[in-house]
Amino acid sequence: MPGVEGYMYPNEIELQWSVLIVLYPYITGLVAGAFILASLERVFKVEAVKPTYRLALLVALAFLLVAPLPLQLHLGHPERSFEMYLTPHRSSAMAMFGFVYLWYLMIVLLMEIWLDYRKDIVEWAESGAGFKKWIYRILTLGSRNVSAAALRVDDRVGYFITLIGIPSAFLLHGYVGFIFGSVKANPWWSTPLMPVVFIFSAMVSGIAAVLLLYMLTSKLRRAPIDMRCVDTIGRYLLYTFIIDFSLEMLDLVHRLYEADESLRALDFMVHTKLFFSQVILQIFVGTLLPIALLGLTQIVKLAENARKAIYVAAGSVTLVSIFAMRWNVVIGGQLFSKSFLGYTSYKMDFATREGLLPALVLLVLPFAILYVLVKLLPPWPKHEAAA
Amino acid sequence: MSCGYVRTFPWRGIPWFLRELRVKGEWQGSDLWAPELHARAGVKDFFRSTEHLLRVVLLLALGVVAFLVIRRAVVPADFGKYGHFRPGALDDIRAHPIKFAGREACEACHSDQAETKSHGKHAQVGCEACHGPLARHAEDPSSVVPQLPDTAVLCARCHEANQAKPKTFPQVITAEHSGGLACNTCHKPHNPQLASGG
Amino acid sequence: MEMTRRELLKKSSKFILLTSAAAAAWDYVLAGNVEASPNYDLTKHWWAMVIDIDKCIGCGNCVRACEAENDVPSGYFRTWVERYHIPDWTSEHPEVDSPNGGHDGFPEKYKDGGKTFFVPKMCNHCADSPCVQVCPVGATFRTPDGVVLVDQKYCLGCRYCIQACPYGCRFLNPKTNTADKCTLCYHRITQGLTTACCEACPTQARVLADLKNPKDPIHEFLRTHSVQVLKPHMATGAKVFYKDLDGSVR
Numbered sequence: 001m002p003g004v005e006g007y008m009y010p011n012e013i014e015l016q017w018s019v020l021i022v023l024y025p026y027i028t029g030l031v032a033g034a035f036i037l038a039s040l041e042r043v044f045k046v047e048a049v050k051p052t053y054r055l056a057l058l059v060a061l062a063f064l065l066v067a068p069l070p071l072q073l074h075l076g077h078p079e080r081s082f083e084m085y086l087t088p089h090r091s092s093a094m095a096m097f098g099f100v101y102l103w104y105l106m107i108v109l110l111m112e113i114w115l116d117y118r119k120d121i122v123e124w125a126e127s128g129a130g131f132k133k134w135i136y137r138i139l140t141l142g143s144r145n146v147s148a149a150a151l152r153v154d155d156r157v158g159y160f161i162t163l164i165g166i167p168s169a170f171l172l173h174g175y176v177g178f179i180f181g182s183v184k185a186n187p188w189w190s191t192p193l194m195p196v197v198f199i200f201s202a203m204v205s206g207i208a209a210v211l212l213l214y215m216l217t218s219k220l221r222r223a224p225i226d227m228r229c230v231d232t233i234g235r236y237l238l239y240t241f242i243i244d245f246s247l248e249m250l251d252l253v254h255r256l257y258e259a260d261e262s263l264r265a266l267d268f269m270v271h272t273k274l275f276f277s278q279v280i281l282q283i284f285v286g287t288l289l290p291i292a293l294l295g296l297t298q299i300v301k302l303a304e305n306a307r308k309a310i311y312v313a314a315g316s317v318t319l320v321s322i323f324a325m326r327w328n329v330v331i332g333g334q335l336f337s338k339s340f341l342g343y344t345s346y347k348m349d350f351a352t353r354e355g356l357l358p359a360l361v362l363l364v365l366p367f368a369i370l371y372v373l374v375k376l377l378p379p380w381p382k383h384e385a386a387a
Numbered sequence: 388m389s390c391g392y393v394r395t396f397p398w399r400g401i402p403w404f405l406r407e408l409r410v411k412g413e414w415q416g417s418d419l420w421a422p423e424l425h426a427r428a429g430v431k432d433f434f435r436s437t438e439h440l441l442r443v444v445l446l447l448a449l450g451v452v453a454f455l456v457i458r459r460a461v462v463p464a465d466f467g468k469y470g471h472f473r474p475g476a477l478d479d480i481r482a483h484p485i486k487f488a489g490r491e492a493c494e495a496c497h498s499d500q501a502e503t504k505s506h507g508k509h510a511q512v513g514c515e516a517c518h519g520p521l522a523r524h525a526e527d528p529s530s531v532v533p534q535l536p537d538t539a540v541l542c543a544r545c546h547e548a549n550q551a552k553p554k555t556f557p558q559v560i561t562a563e564h565s566g567g568l569a570c571n572t573c574h575k576p577h578n579p580q581l582a583s584g585g
Numbered sequence: 586m587e588m589t590r591r592e593l594l595k596k597s598s599k600f601i602l603l604t605s606a607a608a609a610a611w612d613y614v615l616a617g618n619v620e621a622s623p624n625y626d627l628t629k630h631w632w633a634m635v636i637d638i639d640k641c642i643g644c645g646n647c648v649r650a651c652e653a654e655n656d657v658p659s660g661y662f663r664t665w666v667e668r669y670h671i672p673d674w675t676s677e678h679p680e681v682d683s684p685n686g687g688h689d690g691f692p693e694k695y696k697d698g699g700k701t702f703f704v705p706k707m708c709n710h711c712a713d714s715p716c717v718q719v720c721p722v723g724a725t726f727r728t729p730d731g732v733v734l735v736d737q738k739y740c741l742g743c744r745y746c747i748q749a750c751p752y753g754c755r756f757l758n759p760k761t762n763t764a765d766k767c768t769l770c771y772h773r774i775t776q777g778l779t780t781a782c783c784e785a786c787p788t789q790a791r792v793l794a795d796l797k798n799p800k801d802p803i804h805e806f807l808r809t810h811s812v813q814v815l816k817p818h819m820a821t822g823a824k825v826f827y828k829d830l831d832g833s834v835r
Contacts, residue, residue, distance in 0.1 A: 007681040016744040016757065024741075059462070076742015076762030083722040083741065085454065086462050089471050095721035111443070118439070143439035150436040157440065185715060185751035236659030250801045338753055339835035341681055364775055379719060469627070472726035476736035483772040487784050488655045512787040516646055520653045520781075543786055544690050546642045551691065551701040552642045552670050556788070 006342025013344050015334045018354040020070035022330045023362055025176045025198065026323050027067045028364075032199065033206010034175040037164060037325070040236065042162040048232035052381030053219065057113050062370035064105055070362055071097075073353055093179045094208045108165040114139070115158040117377055119146045128341045135376065156372040173202045180329060186264035188333040193251050200244040205322035207237045208315040213370075215312065221380065227304055231297075234311050237318070238294040245287050248325075273335050273343060278328045286321020290314040313320040396567035434474070487515050500577055507578030508557075517541055517576065542570040588619040590726070594706045602807040625775045626643060630730040631797040632769055635806060636705055640790035643668060644701035647702075650785030653771065661756040662686040663767040664707040664782055671833055679833045704827075704834055705791060707782070708733060708754040708767035709815065712822030716746035716755065725764060731796075732769045740764050751819045771794075796824075 004013055028031045038056035072078040088095035111209060114121075122144050125136035173255045174195040180186075181194025211233045241340055293314045297307055331346050351353035468474050477570075493514040494501040504510055515521055517536055524531040546559040565572070573581060643666055651657060651664050666687030670680045677826075684691060687703075695701050710733045717727050724740035727733050735746075738762035747764055749754040758765035770780035779793045794803035806812075806828075813830040814823040827834075 007667075007683070010683055010686045011747075014756075016747050049801040064458065074743075076757060077740065078746075080722075082743045083724075083739065086458050087471070087723050089720055089723045091718045092721045092745070094719065094743065106447070114443075141442045143440055145435065145441055147430065147436060147792070151440065153436050153440070179745070182750050183715075183719070185749055211412060230613075331785045334748075338751060339681065341678060341835060347662070348773050441763045466723075469729050470726050471723035473723070473736055473739055476726075476734065476739065477728065477771075479736070479738060480768060481735055481772045481775055483655070485773060485776075485778070487778075488652065488771075489778045489784055509787075513784050515650075516636070516787050526737050542647070545642055547690075547693070549643065549691060549693050550695045550698070551670070551703055553702075557640055558642075558681055580723050 003345040003347065004342060005076065005344075006098050006337070007339055008337040008342045008344050012334075012337055015331070015344070016347050017330055017334060018074065018346075018355050019327075019331075019356065019359045020074045020362075021350055022323070022326045023070045023359055024067065025173070025202075025330075026205070026326045027063050027070070027174060027362075027366070028114050028173045029105075029152060029198065029202030029322065029326075030209050031060045031064045031269045032169040033068065033203045033208075034063070035169045035206070036203050036211050037207050037210050037233065037236070039162050039166050039169075042159060043166065046232060048228050049236075050228045051229045052210055052214045052233065055214055055374075057109065057116070058370060058377065058379055059210055059213060059267065059366075060206075061109055061113060062366040062373055064109060065100075065369055068101065069365075070359070073205050073358055073362075075360055090115055093182060094177050096175050100168075100172050100175060100193075104165075104168050108161060112161050112165065113377070115154040115161070118154055118341075119151060119174060120377075132376070145301070166202060170199055174199050177359045180333070185338060186333050188266055188331065188336070189262070191251060194246060194329075197244070197247045197251065200240060200247060201322050201325055203240045204237065204318055207233060207240060208318040208322075211237065211311055212315040212319070215308065217374070221373050223380070225308070230311055234294055234307070234314075237299065237314070238291065241287065241291050241294070241318070245291065261342060265336050269332065269336050269343060272331050273345070274328055275322050278332070281330055282321050282324040286317060290318050290321070413542070485522045486520035488520075488522040490514050492525040496525075503575075503577045507580055509577060509579060536572040538576065541574075542574075596781065598835075603824075608653065617673070623716065627729040629797060630795050632710065632731045632774060633712075633794045633796050633799055633803065633826065634707070634783075635792045635794050635803055635812075635826050637790050637792075637828045638702055638704060639829050641666070641703040641705055641788075642788055643687060643691045644787060645687045645690045646780035646785040646787060647705060647791060648686050650781040651767070652688070654781035655768070655774075658748065658758060658760055659763075661758065663754075663765070664705065667704045667706060668694075668701065669704060669831065669834060670695050670701045671696060671831075679835075681835070690775040700831070702831065704830070706752065706754065706784075707825060708769070709752055709821065710767075710769055710826045711823060711825035713743070715749045715751065715819070715821060719745045720750045721745065728771075732771050732774075733766075734768055734771060735764050737761055737763050737765075751816050752823075758811075794826075 034056045038053050038060070039048065041049050041053045072081060075081055084095055084098040087100070118140075121136050121139050121141070125133060125140050125144075128136055145229045177195030177198030180189040183189050211230060214233075215225055215230065243378055247372075255266070290313075296302070299311055334344075335346065336343050351357045463473055465476060466472070466473050467475075470557055490501075491511045497514075500514075504512075518533050519536070520535055521531065524533055543561050546561070548557050548560045562571075570576075590681075598832070599700075645666060647664055648662065648666060652659075655663060657663050662757045663687075665683055667681055667683045668687075668691050672680075682691075682694070687705075691703075710731060712727070712731065714727055714733050717725055717733060720726070721743065722739060722741060725733065725746050726736070741755060742762045742764065744757060744764065747757065751765075755764055755766040757763070770782075773780060774793065780791075783791045783793050792803075794806075795801050796803060803826075807826070810828050812826040812828055814826060816823075817829075
């Protein structure tokens with residue numbers, strides 16, 4: 001049989017979850033990570049990262065709006081997806097998706113953005129022109145109340161929302177880890193560490209994404225990059241990466257030590273089918289290299305340009321590495337047989353419903369949405385609003 | 388809420404990230420309603436500064452109501468009767484057409500073949516195991532005329548020698564066994580034993 | 586609008602009563618038909634299957650019969666047969682093959698006298714099924730009589746159940762775009778027939794059983810023979826009992 005080595009159960013040969021299911025945890029991971037970075041300022045009072053606060057929220061929103069799309073494309077019957085709201089099966093982690101998503105989108109993210117921007121929205125509704133003016137008017141929800149008392153209420157409620165937003169973000173992405181981690185049939189997935197690893201790698205990717213976008217948008221606007229801000233973000237990226245790497249290594253060491261019946265088959269798979277994506281891309285180039293680069297900035301006093309170059313390099317490599325991590329989990333878990341006697345291959349088409357093309361479009365779409373959001377709700381301080 | 392209550396509540400014991408929310412000092416002079424901006428704090432002022440939030444709450448409430456109405460309309464009333472599923476599914480599955488009639492149906496009409504078969508080694512082999520699915524024939528015999536299977540192909544499926552087959556099972560290498568002759572040249576399928584006991 | 590308190594009470598109570606009446610009527614309309622075949626009692630059966638490895642000859646009749654009875658699409662299998670070959674005691678693992686699921690039998694491959702046998706596989710209709718546990722909407726479920734089924738009109742095609750099954754018995758049906766698997770010929774067994782695979786098996790290697798029927802031969806069988814289930818460490822409550830299943834079977 002083409003693409004099969006050894007023995008696979010006949011129904012296992014074709015992969016069930018495609019690159020779109022790799023994309024989904026990647027996107028929600030970026031959402032969770034960006035939100036955690038925003039919460040650093042709001043809840044943990046890290047003043048240094050304030051320049052990225054509004055940007056991080058908009059990045060989270062742009063990606064969150066795209067998040068259900070890979071799932072809808074993947075479903076055999078996307079028109080029935082509303083059933084998850086109508087008759088959710090309480091024993092299924094996947095049934096949680098609709099509610100957690102709605103909760104996070106509306107109560108956490110939209111409310112927080114609305115409350116933070118409300119004063120500006122009212123201003124723009126009154127002073128704006130044309131089509132945009134009507135959008136702002138709708139966004140005010142009919143209330144023009146921006147008295148000091150009202151704004152103080154906004155601040156308090158916004159703080160509280162960010163506070164509950166942190167566990168909500170963990171839930172939004174952690175449940176995906178649980179979806180994989182709770183499948184006892186699949187030893188590559190089944191581990192209690194899975195939700196934790198997912199969350200920490202999500203934070204890594206989200207922080208890297210906001211870091212890169214901040215540097216990019218500052219460059220495009222010809223605005224100075226706040227070095228104190230990016231240095232702080234870089235430090236948090238380093239710490240989170242170290243925790244993430246430790247967790248992944250813990251999982252690996254544990255597996256190698258216990259050496260249960262699945263080890264031989266999985267070990268062979270990592271050394272052959274997943275060698276490039278896991279060993280090279282995820283571990284060496286994707287984790288050890290950024291940790292080394294970021295670690296360097298902490299040990300040696302480097303010039304501003306050198307630090308900027310490191311942040312760009314480390315950030316970009318990180319984004320690729322976390323995608324590779326999702327790939328290795330989702331695709332890797334389906335490449336070996338549950339009989340531990342064989343392997344199959346993943347044939348990714350290009351222009352089909354679950355092919356490479358829709359995956360690329362879905363990767364680019366959040367940036368297009370972000371562009372619209374940034375134009376509609378500029379996250380820059382007024383004196384810097386240029387391009 | 389009395390002033391005494393506010394004063395004696397152990398605000399010092401609350402976690403650092405919640406201290407932001409506490410109301411400092413007396414009721415009237417609280418941080419929340421900035422006494423320098425209001426002559427007196429009261430219910431009216433409270434609503435004036437939070438009415439935009441109430442609009443949001445109203446929108447959400449409308450959404451919840453709409454959802455409940457849709458749910459009532461779309462989900463079958465007996466969902467969950469036997470478990471977390473739609474009982475109508477059982478009807479759907481049971482409505483699937485039957486293709487194999489089962490040996491009892493065949494024996495009702497073909498009692499002579501059934502009698503012959505019951506004395507031989509093929510007694511346990513169902514009629515449709517060789518003749519294929521014939522429920523439509525059983526229902527209306529003239530509508531479907533069953534084709535007799537080609538023994539050269541049919542018999543080998545079970546009786547071609549294979550190391551994986553149980554040793555006690557009768558198996559031959561057909562090429563050597565019959566020299567190319569069809570199996571029913573010598574063996575009658577319904578009672579395949581040869582007269583000499585082969 | 587001027588209204589006395591009495592008028593208000595009258596109007597509102599009328600409104601409430603009519604709404605509840607309308608709601609009850611609507612419920613009745615939506616409830617649909619009671620299940621057909623009222624003489625089949627769901628609570629009086631607990632279906633299982635017995636497979637005797639010593640009797641299986643790998644003819645593939647069961648695979649073909651299932652395909653014919655249930656319109657199984659080509660290349661996917663509600664049931665299939667595997668052939669195991671263990672050359673000698675030094676083998677690290679058995680050699681297994683299943684050409685087209687055993688649909689057309691097995692070409693002769695081994696002539697070394699090693700341990701070789703067939704293992705028919707199918708959905709185990711687990712009592713504590715992990716596939717039912719993970720379905721997000723209740724499209725796959727276990728009936729009160731012990732059969733795990735898929736609601737083809739409700740399934741989203743998310744494929745979580747296919748991932749959760751330890752035995753590889755599920756697949757996505759390309760015609761319906763929903764999950765699909767062995768139904769234990771539910772449409773047959775609820776009418777007193779046996780499954781298509783059991784009907785077609787020439788050696789009685791596969792036999793349907795009803796554990797709640799005191800007269801069913803399975804009770805004596807379980808008492809007098811050594812039986813195993815696949816992957817017992819998964820604690821799925823599998824109800825397909827294998828007699829003489831070798832330890833090397835995956």
